[in-house]
Amino acid sequence: MSLDDLKPLEDNLLAQVTAAEDERTLDEVRVAALGKKGVISERMKSLGKMSPDERKEAGPILNSLKARVADAITARKETLENEALNARLAEETVDVTLPPAPLAKGRKHPITQVFEEVEAIFADMGFETREGPDIEDDFHNFTALNFPPGHPAREIHDTFFFEEKENGERMVLRTHTSPVQVRTMMNEKPPIRIIAPGRTFRCDSDQTHTPMFHQVEGLVIDKGTHMGHLKGTLEAFIKAFFEADELKTRFRPHFFPFTEPSAEMDVGYERVDGGLKIGTGDKWMEILGCGMVHPNVLKNCGLDPDEYQGFAFGMGVDRLAMLKYGIPDLRDFFAADTRWLEHYGFAG
Numbered sequence: 001m002s003l004d005d006l007k008p009l010e011d012n013l014l015a016q017v018t019a020a021e022d023e024r025t026l027d028e029v030r031v032a033a034l035g036k037k038g039v040i041s042e043r044m045k046s047l048g049k050m051s052p053d054e055r056k057e058a059g060p061i062l063n064s065l066k067a068r069v070a071d072a073i074t075a076r077k078e079t080l081e082n083e084a085l086n087a088r089l090a091e092e093t094v095d096v097t098l099p100p101a102p103l104a105k106g107r108k109h110p111i112t113q114v115f116e117e118v119e120a121i122f123a124d125m126g127f128e129t130r131e132g133p134d135i136e137d138d139f140h141n142f143t144a145l146n147f148p149p150g151h152p153a154r155e156i157h158d159t160f161f162f163e164e165k166e167n168g169e170r171m172v173l174r175t176h177t178s179p180v181q182v183r184t185m186m187n188e189k190p191p192i193r194i195i196a197p198g199r200t201f202r203c204d205s206d207q208t209h210t211p212m213f214h215q216v217e218g219l220v221i222d223k224g225t226h227m228g229h230l231k232g233t234l235e236a237f238i239k240a241f242f243e244a245d246e247l248k249t250r251f252r253p254h255f256f257p258f259t260e261p262s263a264e265m266d267v268g269y270e271r272v273d274g275g276l277k278i279g280t281g282d283k284w285m286e287i288l289g290c291g292m293v294h295p296n297v298l299k300n301c302g303l304d305p306d307e308y309q310g311f312a313f314g315m316g317v318d319r320l321a322m323l324k325y326g327i328p329d330l331r332d333f334f335a336a337d338t339r340w341l342e343h344y345g346f347a348g
């Protein structure tokens with residue numbers, strides 16, 4: 001056997017290698033030539049049947065043929081891989097001049113916004129923020145606040161009760177933020193100047209009431225605190241909140257068990273072009289309850305009413321948000337509708 005005998009076979013195999021346009025076809029060529037039953041492998045097997053002299057001549061010839069075909073396949077494979085990579089790179093180029101896809105950004109709920117505004121205004125006046133639990137016991141929600149057991153005033157809050165415990169006690173979803181007054185007075189020494197924002201709950205649902213709503217409580221306890229401090233503080237707050245220098249307000253006598261005297265604070269308003277204008281006009285809108293802390297409450301919290309006095313107030317945050325930002329329906333606050341939030345929400 002000479003190299004010339006194998007020339008047509010070699011040419012044929014190399015031509016197949018060059019003609020292979022993808023890696024799969026190339027691999028088929030490799031198997032047909034070098035695989036177990038491939039043409040070159042078959043030739044190698046025939047070496048065993050040759051005489052030692054013949055084998056000495058044919059062995060190197062076959063081996064070099066095998067090596068050349070294998071090299072050609074490896075080289076072709078590399079070429080095909082490079083071509084594939086280049087094609088992908090060309091296809092997947094990034095246009096860095098394109099504007100970025102818009103990022104969906106969350107909006108701040110108006111209630112959160114108003115909580116933050118109220119906290120900031122009172123912080124400027126030296127008030128700190130305190131929080132209490134949503135689930136309260138009867139003592140903090142009622143008894144300590146001068147609603148004695150069986151007192152009819154308890155009925156004004158449509159309370160959500162938990163199941164009675166073995167000792168007869170029933171926990172409640174707090175009906176107001178006033179229990180945070182009790183917790184603060186029992187845990188801290190006067191002078192006290194705090195607000196307590198939070199969730200409150202009453203079993204009530206219609207156009208202007210939702211079972212969950214929001215309040216901010218306020219409490220000041222010191223020596224010599226009087227109603228002038230109460231009026232001045234709340235008027236300053238309302239002006240800052242509604243961003244008005246002149247704003248009509250009035251205090252109207254009212255009843256709360258935990259304050260004496262008690263009042264509700266109204267702001268003047270008028271209707272302009274179908275909307276509400278706050279601060280002017282001859283109509284009145286109630287915005288918060290307030291009063292001087294009842295001596296019984298001070299005593300219940302371990303303070304001596306002859307030494308300390310104080311004032312307290314509580315306001316509905318949902319109502320404040322509706323008035324300030326012209327939000328017509330209370331229930332939308334709780335609908336979790338992102339389109340509504342897109343419109344009424346605030347940039348974070």
Ligand code: DAH
Pocket residue numbers: 175176177178217218256258259288289290291311312313314315
């Ligand atoms: N807790 C009262 C309510 O939810 C609001 C209130 C009125 C709070 C007068 C006060 C206050 O601290 O002094 O209806």
